[in-house]
Amino acid sequence: MTDPSITNVDVEREHSFDGITEFDNHLPNWWLWSFYLACIFSVFYWGAYHITGFAALPTEVYEADQAALAAQSTDADDETLRALLADPNYIASGKKIFDINCASCHRNDGGGMPGLGPNLTDKFWLHGGEPASIYTTVTKGVIEKGMVAWESQLGASKCRKATVYVMSLRNKNVANGREAQGEPYAGQ
Ligand code: HEC
Structure with missing residues (x-):
């Protein structure tokens, strides 16, 4: 399935290893968002379990x-x-x-x-x-x-x-x- 967030024209990167080349595509948005949300969540998790003691380990x-x-x-x-x-x-x-x-x-x-x-x-x-x-x-x-x-x-x-x-x-x-x-x- 093609990711709808990939709208740019595929650009090939300059390097090549054993004849294998790669595109320089953006990371899909769903992937980025799950990464950003995990970062935000981790701050609350850290605060609740390790700093404030609000939640018990x-x-x-x-x-x-x-x-x-x-x-x-x-x-x-x-x-x-x-x-x-x-x-x-x-x-x-x-x-x-x-x-x-x-x-x-x-x-x-x-x-x-x-x-x-x-x-x-x-x-x-x-x-x-x-x-x-x-x-x-x-x-x-x-x-x-x-x-x-x-x-x-x-x-x-x-x-x-x-x-x-x-x-x-x-x-x-x-x-x-x-x-x-x-x-x-x-x-x-
Ligand atoms: C009338 C005084 C007195 C009262 C009241 C008293 N003790 Fe003692 N206790 C002593 C003496 C004297 C020793 C040391 C005994 C020895 O020299 O062998 C001792 C020793 C101890 C030890 C052992 C310490 C060691 O170095 O091994 C503990 C533990 C202890 N007492 C706990 C208590 C607890 C708990 C209470 C209250 C429920 C209490 N004592 C009430 C006089 C008292």
């Missing part, structure tokens, strides 16, 4: 789905606790529990208090920095050192929320935090 949707699944379960293994870190609402409810029950010894910002609770915003852990280890410390406590076993007081679900909030404080290194104690933990 596939990885973000995936993380939110995993967090929603984890929130429905009662598991407290490393993987589930890490997945919950992607849910800001879950962390916010953990913060409320922390403010009421934990801040008196660990300070409002988690920086710790000499003689009371250790700094939870550095990378050093007395009882292990793995998510499941933090959960065990929170639920079972370290009675002889003054850390309460919270499971009997708060229940497993609130302990899990407080644990995920503590994980969100990790490596924030707040100002005037208590000195480092224990072993460094590099993971999340």
Whole structure:
């Protein structure tokens, strides 16, 4: 089919390769327009997905789905606790529990208090920095050192929320935090 947009008389270009020559025709308009529209669309796409965050990228949707699944379960293994870190609402409810029950010894910002609770915003852990280890410390406590076993007081679900909030404080290194104690933990 001849493209109706090609109205000019075909002009042959000067070069030739192995006897093959080519015309110097205009690109068809439908082709040009689909190219221009794709360029315009790409600006909006880039803005929505990568600049403003108006639309969620596939990885973000995936993380939110995993967090929603984890929130429905009662598991407290490393993987589930890490997945919950992607849910800001879950962390916010953990913060409320922390403010009421934990801040008196660990300070409002988690920086710790000499003689009371250790700094939870550095990378050093007395009882292990793995998510499941933090959960065990929170639920079972370290009675002889003054850390309460919270499971009997708060229940497993609130302990899990407080644990995920503590994980969100990790490596924030707040100002005037208590000195480092224990072993460094590099993971999340
Ligand atoms: C009465 C004071 C007190 C309160 C309240 C308290 N803690 Fe603690 N917490 C401690 C002490 C003391 C330790 C350190 C235990 C040790 O030296 O072995 C500790 C340790 C911890 C650790 C382990 C830190 C590490 O380095 O391994 C975590 C996590 C923790 N607390 C979380 C919480 C959470 C969450 C709450 C609230 C639900 C809470 N704590 C409430 C006193 C407290």
